[in-house]
Amino acid sequence: MDDKKPERRYDLDWLRVIAILAVLIFHSTRFFDPMDWDVKNNVLSENIMVLVLFIVQWLMPLFFLISGMSIYFVLSFRTKGQFIKSRFLRIMVPYLLVGIFVILPPQHYLRLLSSGESGITLLEFYSTYLTDIFVNAFPGINLPMGHLWYLYYLFVFSMVMLPIFAYLGTESGRSIISRIASIFEKSGAILLLSLPIGVLTAILDPTSFAGNPNYFGGWGILVYPIILFYGYLIASNKKLEESIQKHGKIALVLALTTFPIILWFIQSVLDGTFQFGSYGYAGVMLLRSFNMWCWMVAFLGYGKKYLNFNNSTLKYANEGLIAFYILHQTVIQIVGFFIAGWDMGIFPKYIILATTSFIAILMIYEIAIRRINIVRFLFGMKPKK
Template identity: 40%
Template structure:
C-alpha cells in the first residue's frame, strides 16, 4: 500500500464525506464470524465454560482458522472508529464518549445482565451449583469473589465475552496522548509507516516479534474470561 493510499483512506475516514463500505462489510464479517465462533467453542477439543458431550474436529479446525485474525480484525475496526472520532472531538469529549459507549455498558450489562447467566450455566455444567438461576444470582453471584481470580469466584469483573470492551476502554484512555499527537501528525506518521512496510521483508519483523514473545515469554497464555 502506498503512502498516498494511506493518506487518502485516512482522509476519507476522518472527514466522513465518503462512507467506506468495505469497513461496514468487515464489521458484518466480524460480527457474523464471532457468533459462529462462540457457538463452535461448545464442540471443539479445547476446554471452555460449557462443553457438549460429543466434540467435533470440524469445530476445532474452524476455531484454529479464526483465532489468528478475528480479534485483530475487531481491534483494527475499533482503531478506525477511534481515528474518526478523534478528528471531531477534544480529549475530554473523546473520554466522555468512550465512557458512555464502553464503560457504562460494561458496568450495567456486563456486571448484572450478561455475566451472571454465563457463570450460572458454567457452574451448573460443572456440578458446582444445582439450584435455579435466581437462587444463584441472589446467593452466589456477589458473595464468592471475582470470577477468574479464584475457583469459587462468580462476580464477572471482566464480564465474559465483553472483555474486549474492557480492553478497548483501557487502551483508549491510556493511549489518548498518542491519539492527540496523531491528530496533528497522523498523516505524516501514516505515510512513514506505509513507506516502511512497502518493503516486503519488513512485514516479517512484527510476525517474528510476536512469535518470539510467545515462544520465550509464553504471552499466548492468559486467564480465560470469555
C-alpha cells in the same frame, strides 16, 4: 482535529458485520470442541478444532485492527474529552451495567449446572455472584469479564494510548507517520509488521496471564495494543492503505498456504514437542503471527475493493453490532444447555444451535433493545428519534 466528519468507511462496517457473524459461528463451535467452556455437548469432537483454530487466527485481531482505524476517524473530528466520553458511553456503560449484572451471571450459573451442581437456584446463585463482585472484585479491580473482555480492554487500551494517538494527529506526528509509511511502501514490507507481534508472542509465557492464548480469543492480551496501533497508523496514511491494497492478493495466498502448516506446528506445541523457550516454539509463534497478519492485510485489501458500499442491511446491522456481541454468548449457552443431551449428530445439532441462537438474538434486539431508548443507552446505542 477537524470539525468536519471524515467520509464513512462502509468497508470497515461490513468487516465488523463479518466479524460479528464469525463470533457467533466460533462460539457455537466451542459447544462441541474438547476444550473447557461453560456448557458442552454430550458428544465432543477433536476434528472441529480445525475450525476453532482457523477462526482464532484472525477474529479478535480483526476486531482490534478495525477499532484502531475507527479511533483515527473519531479523533479527526472530536476532542480528547469528547472521545473519552463517547468511548465510555459506547463501551463501558454496556459492560458495567448490562454485561456484569445481566449477561454474565447466566453463564456462570450454567457452568455450575453443567458441572453437576444441582442444589442451588438461580436467585441463590445471583446473590452469591453479587456478593463476590461488591466484596471481592472491586477492591482488586477483578471484575467478571467472560466474552466481554474485548469491551473492557478496548476501553483500557484506548485510554492508555490516547496521548500517543493525539500526538500522531499533530503536524509533527503526521510527519513521523509519513516517514514510517515510506518504509512500508516497498514490496513485501507491509507484511513485516507481523514481526513485533511474533517476537512478543514468542517471549510471553503461555501459562502466564498476559501470554495465555486461552484467555483472550487465542492470543496473548498484549498483542492487541500493537494491532490497535497498527489500525490507527493504516487509517492515518494513504500510502499505508495503498500498500495494504497492493498486497491483498498475495497476503490471502500466504494466509491460506501457511495455515495448514500452522495446524501441524500447533499440534507439536500442544503435545510438548516444542516447549516454551525453545527455538522451535519461537518459530511456531513467528509463523503464526505472520499468518495472522496476512489475514489482516487480506481482509483490509479485499474489503476496501469490494465492500465499500452502503445499503439498508448494513444500516440495520451496524447499529446493533455491540448489542449482538454482548448478547451472543449467553444466548448460545442457554440454547446449548437445553439441547446438550439430544441424541443427534454434531453437524445437525450445530446448525440448530447456531440458527436458533441467531434468531433469538435478533428477536431480543428487535423487541427489547432497538425500540426503547433507555435500553438503547444501556447497550451503548444512540437514542432513537
